[in-house]
Amino acid sequence: MQLAVSLRDLSFSYPGGPPVLRDVDLDVPVGQFVGIAGPNGGGKTTLVRLALGLERPTAGEALLFGQPANRFEDRVRLGYLAQRALLGIEAPVTVHELVSAGRVPRRGLVRPFGAADRAAVHGAIERVGLHERANTPIHRLSGGQRQRAHIAKALAGEPDLLVLDEPTAGVDVEAQDAFAQLLEELQVELGATILYVSHEFGAVERFVERLVLVSGGILFDGPPSALPGHWHDPSHVHP
Amino acid sequence: MSILDVDFMRYAFAAGAIVGLLAPAVGFFLVQRGMSLIGDGIGHAAFAGVAAGYLFGVSPVATALAASVLAAVTIEWLRSRYGTAGDQALALVFYTGIAAGVVLISAAGALNANLFSFLFGSILTVTNSDLALVASLGIAGLALIGLLYRGLVAVSLDPEGARVTGLPVAALHVMLAGLAGVTIAVSMRIVGILLIAALMVLPVIAAGRIAWSIRSTFFLSLGIGLVSVLAGLTLSYYGDLAPGGAIVLLAAAATVVAMAGRAAIAR
Numbered sequence: 062m063q064l065a066v067s068l069r070d071l072s073f074s075y076p077g078g079p080p081v082l083r084d085v086d087l088d089v090p091v092g093q094f095v096g097i098a099g100p101n102g103g104g105k106t107t108l109v110r111l112a113l114g115l116e117r118p119t120a121g122e123a124l125l126f127g128q129p130a131n132r133f134e135d136r137v138r139l140g141y142l143a144q145r146a147l148l149g150i151e152a153p154v155t156v157h158e159l160v161s162a163g164r165v166p167r168r169g170l171v172r173p174f175g176a177a178d179r180a181a182v183h184g185a186i187e188r189v190g191l192h193e194r195a196n197t198p199i200h201r202l203s204g205g206q207r208q209r210a211h212i213a214k215a216l217a218g219e220p221d222l223l224v225l226d227e228p229t230a231g232v233d234v235e236a237q238d239a240f241a242q243l244l245e246e247l248q249v250e251l252g253a254t255i256l257y258v259s260h261e262f263g264a265v266e267r268f269v270e271r272l273v274l275v276s277g278g279i280l281f282d283g284p285p286s287a288l289p290g291h292w293h294d295p296s297h298v299h300p
Numbered sequence: 301m302s303i304l305d306v307d308f309m310r311y312a313f314a315a316g317a318i319v320g321l322l323a324p325a326v327g328f329f330l331v332q333r334g335m336s337l338i339g340d341g342i343g344h345a346a347f348a349g350v351a352a353g354y355l356f357g358v359s360p361v362a363t364a365l366a367a368s369v370l371a372a373v374t375i376e377w378l379r380s381r382y383g384t385a386g387d388q389a390l391a392l393v394f395y396t397g398i399a400a401g402v403v404l405i406s407a408a409g410a411l412n413a414n415l416f417s418f419l420f421g422s423i424l425t426v427t428n429s430d431l432a433l434v435a436s437l438g439i440a441g442l443a444l445i446g447l448l449y450r451g452l453v454a455v456s457l458d459p460e461g462a463r464v465t466g467l468p469v470a471a472l473h474v475m476l477a478g479l480a481g482v483t484i485a486v487s488m489r490i491v492g493i494l495l496i497a498a499l500m501v502l503p504v505i506a507a508g509r510i511a512w513s514i515r516s517t518f519f520l521s522l523g524i525g526l527v528s529v530l531a532g533l534t535l536s537y538y539g540d541l542a543p544g545g546a547i548v549l550l551a552a553a554a555t556v557v558a559m560a561g562r563a564a565i566a567r
Contacts, residue, residue, distance in 0.1 A: 113464050136466030143460050150332045150456050152508050152517035162454035166465035170451040198512060214458075218465060 063091045064127065065222045065254040066112045071121035073107055081107045083278050085121070089256065091221070094248045096269035096285070097258045103276035105258045109224050112256070113141060125222070137167045140220030140253075142211050142228050153198040156191050156210045157182065163214035185216040189243060205236025209243065216247070223247075226258045241268055303537055311431045312423040312490065312533050312543070318438035319487040319499070320529030324507075324521035325445050326483045327500025329476050331508075332456040338375060338477070339497025341390040342484045345371030345397035346493050349485070350418045351404035360418065361433060364488060368481035371397060376477035380470055421492035421544030423536055434486045441479050448472065453514055490529070492544035499525060502551040509558040524554050 066089040074080040082104045089095055099105050110116045111123045114130030123130040126138070140163070161174070161182050168178050186192050189209035191202075199207055208228055215223055225244075229237040245268040248255050257269065266272070266285045274281040274288075281288060303309050330338055349367025353360030371393045378389035405411055417425045445452070455462045455472050463469045480500070487496040507520035532547030539546070 115460070115464065134466075136464065139464050139466075141461050141464040143458070150453075150514070151334075152328075152332060152504075152514050153512055154457065155513045158453070158514045159457065161450070162457045163461075163465075165450050165454040166462070166467050168450075170467065171447050174450075196513075214461075224464075 064124070065089050065091045065093070066256070067124040067127075068108070068112060069122050069124070071111060071118045071123060073104075073111055073116065073118050080119075080277065082111070082275075085275075085279055087273065087279060087282070089254060091254055092252050093271060094244070094255045094269050095257065096266065096272045097256060097275055098260060098272060099275040099280075101260055104278075105260070105275045106226055108275055109226055109256055109258055113139065113224060137218060138221040140215035140218055140223040142215050142223075142225045153200065155196050155198055156186060156202070156213070157195045159199060159210055160185050160213045160217045163217035167218045181219060182217050185213040188216060188247070189213040203236070205233065205239065208236070208240060212240075212243070216251075220253060222254045222256070224256045224258075227260070228257070229259065244268065303534065306537075308424055308426060309533070309537055311426040311428065313530065315426050315431050315434040316490050316529040316533050316543075316547075317526060318434050318442075319483075319490050319496075320526035321522050322438045322441050322483050323487055323491075323496060323499040324503040324525035325442060325518070326476065326479045328504050328518050328521050329445075329452050329456055330480060331501055331504040333473075333476075336501045337387075337390060337497070338372070338480060339484060339500045341375060341394040341397070342368050342371045342481050343397075343488075343493045343497050344394050344401065346481075346484050346488060347401035347419070348397045348404060350415070350488075350493070351401045351408060351410070354410035354415075355404050355408035361430065361485065361489070364418075364493075365437075365482065365485035367397070368485040369478050370481070372477035372481035373474055376474050380473065417492075418488050419492050419494050420542040421488070421490050421495065421547075423490070423533060423543050426489050430489050434489070437482050437486050441482055444475070444479065448475075449518075452476065490533075490543060491547055492542070495544040495548045498548040499528065499551060502548070502555045503528065506551070506555040506558040509555075509562040524551065528554060 066087065068085050068087040071082065071085040072080060073082045085108065097105050097108065107116065111118055112130060114123065114125065114133055117131055125133040164178050164182050168174060186195050189212055191206060191209055191213065194202065194206070199210055202210065212228070229240050244255060244257065247253065269285060271283065272281065272285045272288060273279060327339065330336065346364040346368045349364035350360040352367065353363035375389045375393050378392070405415065451467060452472060455467055455469050459469055483500065484493070484496050487499065491499050503521045503524035506524050507517045511517035511520050528551040529547050532550050533543055535541060535546045536543035
């Protein structure tokens with residue numbers, strides 16, 4: 062069984078601070094849709110940042126597709142939507158421009174886009190249902206549409222591992238449901254591994270195969286149906 | 301006699317056209333990164349470079365080029381390596397540059413009108429060799445931005461996402477800082493050390509108010525920069541004015557008009 066993510070005896074603390082995560086073991090096989098939930102400040106974001114090699118563990122190791130995460134070279138296989146993804150740019154940005162930016166790593170820094178790249182960008186926009194708004198500036202879209210545009214950006218790189226950190230924060234419940242539906246379709250169609258981080262977990266609970274509750278360590282790891290009743294609202298988990 | 305019959309004006313227009321395109325092209329990505337004032341910091345380091353050129357009897361343009369690129373890369377290095385807040389890194393280079401410039405220029409005894417031409421620009425001082433330097437470095441800089449445009453946009457839009465997916469974010473930032481240094485050094489003859497940063501920023505701000513996409517913002521910035529420089533040089537010739545001031549006032553006017561137009565449309 063090939064593993065997309067593997068965390069072994071992993072601990073992490075910021076310099077001079079208390080441990081954020083302690084003795085974490087987590088294996089995510091290729092193709093699995095995993096929900097990562099837990100209270101704010103419980104270490105969910107730190108966990109995925111360690112998994113992606115954006116932070117170095119203070120103990121243990123993080124592997125991506127079998128290689129150390131911080132030295133993983135085939136990074137075009139990754140897609141990442143950061144918490145509260147904002148446009149780091151002052152200029153107006155159209156949906157097409159945002160999604161095209163997600164294709165650059167796959168194409169390479171200096172090679173011009175070819176037909177396959179244009180098709181991938183177009184396909185990603187269509188997949189999230191924004192094809193009629195491709196030339197619309199992002200700031201004119203609703204919160205839910207913006208999140209879908211960011212997802213399309215991650216999809217344009219055709220990732221094998223998609224990491225979404227609180228992708229629906231600040232989005233209304235209806236848009237969250239639509240978003241969860243979209244993710245389920247994507248996982249079935251693309252067979253990608255998805256790590257979905259959220260403290261508001263209701264919307265995707267019925268879609269994920271596996272739920273991991275994180276609060277300083279892993280408190281629960283299994284199918285959502287096996288989740289103990291008193292932990293059912295993951296945003297209120299206490300060890 | 302036409303303005304173009306004068307040799308120095310032909311040189312000034314040719315060099316100015318390249319500067320008018322290069323400054324906002326580089327400035328576009330600096331503004332997107334929230335580093336609008338980096339040009340000022342580099343400009344003060346360029347002043348130290350000019351002063352060193354006078355003191356050691358070598359080309360002030362060459363020493364300003366070296367000082368600008370060194371300052372720009374130092375700012376970027378301080379930001380990335382030590383997590384120094386952007387404005388603190390800028391302040392360190394800014395004040396070190398101006399202090400070193402004052403010390404070196406006083407040691408060289410070169411506080412004269414020629415120095416002022418570097419500070420505020422002068423259309424009379426653009427020589428054939430200046431034009432060759434501006435053209436070669438300016439065209440190379442524009443070509444590099446054209447080649448890396450998509451990558452620079454991707455990194456500006458989402459630096460962390462770009463890093464996760466393997467784009468060389470740090471290298472692109474250093475390259476952009478180096479290009480900012482080159483831009484300031486090659487532009488100082490036309491616009492002046494103290495005003496070139498404005499030509500990197502104001503056209504981008506103006507364009508951002510009227511554009512509808514990244515691409516349109518980028519090309520409108522270049523257009524506003526080019527028109528500001530060419531019109532500013534013309535005003536400077538007929539009005540006997542310092543070209544840097546005339547150019548930047550026109551770019552500022554374009555920015556005010558764009559902001560007012562945007563506000564009127566929003567109402």
